[in-house]
Amino acid sequence: MQAPGTTYLDERLPRYTSYPTAPHFAADVDGDCYGDWLGALSPDTKGSLYLHIPFCRSMCWYCGCHTTVALRDPPVGAYLGILRQEIEAVAARLTTPLDVRHVHFGGGTPTILAPDDFVELVVLLRQRFALHAEAEIAVEIDPRHLSPAMVEALREAGVNRASLGVQSFDPEVQRAINRVQGVRQTAAVIAQLREAGIAGVNLDLIYGLPRQSTASCVETVEQCLEMEPDRFSIFGYAHVPDFKKHQQRIALADLPDGGARHEQAEAMAQRLVDAGYVRIGLDHFARPQDEMAQALGSGRLRRNFQGYTTDGCEALIGFGASAIGRLPQGYVQNEVVTGRYAERIREGGLATVRGYRLSDDDRLRADLIERLMCDLSVDVEAVCARHGADPEELAPSLARLAPLVQDGMVQREGAQIRMQERARLMVRKVASAFDAHIDQPARRYSRAV
Numbered sequence: 001m002q003a004p005g006t007t008y009l010d011e012r013l014p015r016y017t018s019y020p021t022a023p024h025f026a027a028d029v030d031g032d033c034y035g036d037w038l039g040a041l042s043p044d045t046k047g048s049l050y051l052h053i054p055f056c057r058s059m060c061w062y063c064g065c066h067t068t069v070a071l072r073d074p075p076v077g078a079y080l081g082i083l084r085q086e087i088e089a090v091a092a093r094l095t096t097p098l099d100v101r102h103v104h105f106g107g108g109t110p111t112i113l114a115p116d117d118f119v120e121l122v123v124l125l126r127q128r129f130a131l132h133a134e135a136e137i138a139v140e141i142d143p144r145h146l147s148p149a150m151v152e153a154l155r156e157a158g159v160n161r162a163s164l165g166v167q168s169f170d171p172e173v174q175r176a177i178n179r180v181q182g183v184r185q186t187a188a189v190i191a192q193l194r195e196a197g198i199a200g201v202n203l204d205l206i207y208g209l210p211r212q213s214t215a216s217c218v219e220t221v222e223q224c225l226e227m228e229p230d231r232f233s234i235f236g237y238a239h240v241p242d243f244k245k246h247q248q249r250i251a252l253a254d255l256p257d258g259g260a261r262h263e264q265a266e267a268m269a270q271r272l273v274d275a276g277y278v279r280i281g282l283d284h285f286a287r288p289q290d291e292m293a294q295a296l297g298s299g300r301l302r303r304n305f306q307g308y309t310t311d312g313c314e315a316l317i318g319f320g321a322s323a324i325g326r327l328p329q330g331y332v333q334n335e336v337v338t339g340r341y342a343e344r345i346r347e348g349g350l351a352t353v354r355g356y357r358l359s360d361d362d363r364l365r366a367d368l369i370e371r372l373m374c375d376l377s378v379d380v381e382a383v384c385a386r387h388g389a390d391p392e393e394l395a396p397s398l399a400r401l402a403p404l405v406q407d408g409m410v411q412r413e414g415a416q417i418r419m420q421e422r423a424r425l426m427v428r429k430v431a432s433a434f435d436a437h438i439d440q441p442a443r444r445y446s447r448a449v
Contacts, residue, residue: 013428013438016373017305018331019366020356020437022324025333029355031344037329038093041315045328048102048313049125050305051083052320053110054338057145060179061249062167062209064238066322066336067108079321080117082342084124086319089350091128100129102311105139111146115153122157136161136311138200143189144181151192161200162193163233169223170216173209176254183223190227203229207264208237210254217264221271231292232277232285233307234268236261265425281374282427284308301374308374321351330357361436364389369431372417376427380415391415400433 014021041047055070056063070076091097103125113121125131138161139154154162166186167179174180190201203224207217224232239255241247256264269279277285278293284307286293295301295310302309304316305324318325321341324333332355335341344351358366364387371378380398384391401417404410409423410430419427432438 011429013432014435016369016428016431017303017307018324018326019369019435020331020362022331022333024437025331025354025356027354029330029332029352029357031350031352034325034332034350034352034355035093037327037332038090039095040329041094041098041327043096045098045315046313047098047100047129047315047317048104048311049100049129050104050106050316050318050323050325051110051121052318052323053079053105053107053112054321055079055107055112056109056142057112058178059246060167060177061246062177062179062206062237063246064240064244065106065108068338070112073114076112077114077117079338079342080113080121082345083320084121085345086351087124087128089345089348090317090319093350097128097130098315098317100125100131101135101313102309103131103135103137104306106306107140109142109145110139111141111150111154115147115149118150118153119157136200138163140165141189143186146189146192148192151196154193154198155196159198161202162198163202163204164189165204166220166224167204167206168209168212168216169220170212173212173216176210176250178249187227190229200231201227201229202231202233203227204233204235205268206235206237207268208239208256208261210250212256212264214260214264214267217268218271221268225271225275230287230290232272234265234272234283234285236265236283262425279424281308281376282425296374299375303370303373331355360387360389361393363387365434365436368394368434372419372431372434373427376424377416377418380417394434397434397436401430404430404433 052066054067055076056067057069057071059069122137137157137159139159140163143164164186166181167177168174169183193201205220205224239247239250272285273279276288278288278296279285280292280296280301284292291310292301292308300310300312302312304311304326314328316326318332318334321334321338322336324331332352334351335344335353341351364384367383367387368378368380371383380394381391384394401410401412405412409420409426411418411420417430419430
């Protein structure tokens with residue numbers, strides 16, 4: 001597939017897992033404000049929970065997550081105690097137990113917790129919130145560090161979806177990113193999970209890694225297809241060594257340029273489409289019968305801090321250091337540094353240190369951007385009607401689309417905006433036309449492709 005111009009490929013843009021994006025959060029939203037927002041939630045609010053476990057046994061040099069290396073268990077156990085206190089503190093500020101439909105454990109490596117501790121943590125969630133009988137409970141897994149006892153703990157806790165990090169099976173790439181992981185090892189973990197009744201399996205891959213070629217990208221996809229996962233996520237590596245110091249171990253000369261990244265992404269996508277997977281938004285793929293593919297077909301696909309999701313809940317409650325939450329009033333983020341996060345919780349408050357209060361204009365633009373990111377198209381007038389807004393207020397945003405229309409990336413018919421298929425990977429560029437806050441230095445963002 002022909003690539004868009006290199007100017008677009010190398011541009012740095014937000015991923016739009018929220019709008020406004022996290023660089024615009026400010027300290028005027030603190031723990032007291034968050035507590036008020038929690039107390040104002042309607043009793044019939046449906047919610048989801050995110051729990052951040054910021055520890056790994058080793059550091060992958062490509063990693064952009066908030067995590068640290070824990071070679072011993074005591075720091076993890078101490079953090080877990082603080083996390084339980086935060087859960088109690090948040091639950092105490094709700095007027096009624098939150099009706100929870102989705103739970104996601106992210107990191108870091110959530111399965112670094114002791115098996116019994118993981119089970120007890122989920123028990124606490126069930127005690128303090130109203131977990132729906134069919135709630136999705138998902139956990140991110142490093143296949144290199146998963147014991148049989150932990151698999152049994154996941155089963156006992158009711159986990160029904162697992163996301164396994166693969167990134168690449170190319171040995172040269174693995175050495176360049178400090179993550180050596182075998183195909184057989186990964187397949188064995190998937191088999192163990194399925195035997196334990198954890199049917200939903202996602203595999204996470206990355207393109208744009210050091211010393212990576214299009215051929216090795218496709219070979220990794222081929223090897224993963226033999227494991228028959230339900231979903232794939234294929235992300236572009238974000239090289240931000242100014243913010244993630246360990247990425248300085250990756251030589252800039254070893255990274256592919258924008259054109260090569262586009263070729264890698266499209267080759268991987270084409271192989272998955274040929275294998276029968278439905279291409280979803282920017283970077284997800286699912287079997288046609290999967291709930292995510294069905295949500296795409298019915299216009300119910302959503303996007304949040306975990307990427308594309310079927311989670312349509314009104315409230316997302318984040319727990320743990322650096323965790324971000326979303327309530328009807330706006331966004332909240334916890335203290336990033338684990339020690340300071342713990343101090344705030346020990347003091348009896350909430351760990352929120354920054355956030356964002358949504359305006360009516362923010363909600364309108366968030367809706368427009370989400371529909372573009374999910375559906376690759378949007379009816380501007382219809383979205384404005386939902387928000388009681390005048391479409392003329394968006395005239396400057398629509399004008400910013402003119403060069404993209406001229407370059408054949410976007411088709412526009414009045415207020416109807418649609419991405420051309422060949423420019424699918426440039427949807428973040430199109431979404432940015434509706435971003436009224438896009439004034440941060442470009443180095444804060446990753447490449448458009």
